[in-house]
Amino acid sequence: MEITVTVNGQQHRRSxxxxxxxxxxxxDELSLTGTHLGCDTSNCGACVVWLxxxxxxxxxxxxAMADGKEVRTVESLAQNGKLDPVQQGFIRCHGAQCGFCTPGMLMTARWLLDRDPNPSEERxxxxxxxQLCRCTGYENIVRAVRWAAEHERRDEVTS
Amino acid sequence: MQVPAQFEYERATSIAHAVQLLGKYNGAGRLIAGGHSLIPMMKLRLARPEVLIDINEVAELGGISRVDGELRVGALVRHTELLDDDEVAQLFPILRDAEKVIADPIVRNRGTVGGSVCQADPSEDLSAAFSALRAYAVVQGAETQRIVPLRDFFVGPYETVVGPGELLVELRVPVRTGGSSAFLKVSRRAGDWAVGAVGAAVWLDGDVITEVGIGLSALGARNFVAVEAEDFLRGRSVSADVLGEAGRIAAEHCDPPVDQRGPADYKRHLAATLVTRALQLACRRAGREV
Incomplete structure (x- = not known):
């Protein structure tokens, strides 16, 4: 079947x-390998993208369900060579160790901050x-998202 | 890498179109919405439909509304929508309690209320919650629409009364004043299926229980409900002893499966404790401290 999906603002038509x-x-089709596949059973969350x-x-x-829809992947986070605040937070706070869960974590973190710019640790x-992370024990991921929230609000994020 | 077997894909645009497609493929077609039960089963070849009929674009299956003294929840309502709806939480706190502990936030963005109920997994939470509330299922076929009490909806594990040419349109919950509800779940870790879960709804006239619904999930209760405990409670005055006895009766009449989540005696103990506690919480929310 033919599908047309807009991924990160660019339209792709594939059979x-x-x-x-x-x-x-x-x-495999679009070579956007930033999205990772972990468990393949909807448990681990490495594959989180926006639909x-x-x-x-x-x-x-x-x-097929994405036909005619917009998908956003981790590749879209950095704009004009400048990393998204959540990416900067992951670097500053060492939120990524092996990095396998990171793309999914980043996409969820970005979504959270768009809805709630100042989330509590609990939130x-x-x-x-x-989403599962087998390295960090989540502490640094939570710190990274907090870092992004704080610096984004104060507009202190630099590239 | 896990990939389903081959199938044909159709996208339905309306309820009538979905029913027409079901008829066209004459039992070979399966409806798919959130897909978070069906796709994993297809990857494992536990399900192998020849045709998938995607109903994600059928807008008339969505939405939560209050009509004629009923709460109507469309089959395509995502778990997140039900969780976030403040009117639902105010009318039926049992539903927000349950949604908070169903899978995880990302799965809840995709999974649907109708899909959860139609999957008829004996460990599914909403089946117990809506059964406690005595909801009705609206089932659409090619010729007729029928309204089935949810307590008559489940035939057995993974089987409902929805026929091969039919689809679930919505759930309807009668809105009654003078009561409240609660849902409690024990699971091994965040997002997991229940070891045991219980939903309770009570309606009070002063101290007297005028109506009550008790739903059990993963605990081997017939049709997800504890009818004997409900019969015991109806007409009695609320007290710690009475709610404790209701828990004991519910536990006695359920038949928990032995699996990796625990032995039967432990689950029966859970059933008793959770029924009593869910009733206590529902009574407290209805303004009657126990």
Whole structure:
């Protein structure tokens, strides 16, 4: 079947099998390998992308379901060579160790801060509760999101 | 890498179109919405539909509204929508309690109320919560629409009364004043299925329980409900002893499965404790401290 998906603002038209999952479509068809595939069972959250502005686990969404829709992946976060505040926070606070969960964490963190610019630690932990990290123990990820929130609000984020 | 077997894909644009497609494929088509139950099953070949009929674009299946003394929850309402709806939380706190502990925030963005109920997983939370509330299911077929009490909706594990040519349109919950509700769940870790979960709804006239609903999930209760405990409570005055006895009766009449989440005697103990505590919380929320 033919599908047309807008990914990070760019329209892509591809012929696919209906059984192709969105995560594989992004990685294999569009070579956008920033989105990771971890468990492939909608548990780990490494594959989180936005579908029409809402974070979803793309291993459990058919690419066909994204036909005519907008997808946003981790590749869209940096703009004009400048990292998004959540990316800067992950660097400053050592929020990424092996980095496997990071793309999903970043996409959820960005979504959280768009809805709640000043989230409590509890709110951050709740937001990422569907995502697994096997390195950090989550402490540095939570700090990274807090860092982004604080610096974004004060507009102190530099490249 | 896990990929489903091959299938054909159709996108329905209306309820009538979805029903027409179900008829066209004559039992070979499966509806898909959030897909968070069906896609994992297809990856494991536990399900192998020849055709998937995507109903995500059927706007008439969405939305939460209050009509004629009923709360109506469209089958396509995402868990997040139900969780975030303040009117729902005010009318039926049991639903917000339950939604808070269903999977995780990202899964809740995608999974639907209708899909959860139609999956009829014996460990599913909303099936118990809506059964406690004595909700009705609106089921649409090619010729007729029928309204089925949710307590008659479940045939058994993973099986409902929805026929191959039908789809669930919405759930309707009668709104009654003078009561409240609560949902409690024990799980091993965040986002996991219940070891055991209980939803309770009570309506009071002073101290007297005029109506009550008790739903159990993952605890081996027939049709997700504890009818014997409900019958015991109706007409009695609220007290710690009475609510404790209701828990004991509910535990006696359920048949918890033995699995990796625990042995039957532990789960039966959970059933008793959770039924009593959920009733206490519902009574407290209705203004009657126990």
């Amino acid at each position: 696919i099998e209906p059984r192709v999952l969105l995560a594989y479509f992004l990685r 029409d502005g809402v974070p979803v686990k793309s291993c459990t969404v058919l690419a 951050i932990r709740e937001a990422i509760s569907g």
